[in-house]
Amino acid sequence: MPSKQDYNNYLAKKTASLIRENFADRGVTNLLVVKTGRKWKRTLGHIKTLKTNEYGSEIEINPMLFDLDVPEYILDYVIMHELTHYFQGFASNHEKKHKHPHRGGIVEKELDRLGWKEIQEKSDVWIKENWDNLLKKNGVDATVRRKTRRKKLFGLW
Numbered sequence: 798m799p800s801k802q803d804y805n806n807y808l809a810k811k812t813a814s815l816i817r818e819n820f821a822d823r824g825v826t827n828l829l830v831v832k833t834g835r836k837w838k839r840t841l842g843h844i845k846t847l848k849t850n851e852y853g854s855e856i857e858i859n860p861m862l863f864d865l866d867v868p869e870y871i872l873d874y875v876i877m878h879e880l881t882h883y884f885q886g887f888a889s890n891h892e893k894k895h896k897h898p899h900r901g902g903i904v905e906k907e908l909d910r911l912g913w914k915e916i917q918e919k920s921d922v923w924i925k926e927n928w929d930n931l932l933k934k935n936g937v938d939a940t941v942r943r944k945t946r947r948k949k950l951f952g953l954w
């Protein structure tokens with residue numbers, strides 16, 4: 798079974814190639830860390846500031862996404878979502894052109910523009926249909942706080 802370090806290496810490699818393939822005209826302008834987070838119930842990944850935006854940014858990915866039942870494009874999609882926040886200046890030192898990280902569908906629009914429309918749609922369907930089963934498989938109780946509407950699967954902070 799792969800270790801946490803193996804997964805972190807995998808994430809670093811994958812993130813670097815996603816940046817090269819999709820954001821080549823931008824730039825990683827502070828320290829950018831990508832690593833395995835925790836088995837959050839309702840968060841696939843998030844990005845946060847490391848000390849200050851000038852200093853660094855940290856993306857954490859829910860390790861349940863490494864499960865072999867999860868198609869690889871889901872992981873790509875989640876990293877791309879967080880990278881979009883990064884390049885839109887949320888929890889990073891890039892210029893911020895919007896006040897709110899999700900309002901107005903700015904992440905979705907940017908992913909569409911980058912050619913990720915199909916993967917985005919496919920991923921949203923897959924997550925909707927399979928997430929609760931994945932929680933079950935991982936021994937995470939999916940029933941708690943079922944009353945809070947699960948509108949947002951991604952958490953920025």
Ligand SMILES: [Zn+2]
Pocket residue numbers: 878882898899904951952953
């Ligand atoms: Zn987000």
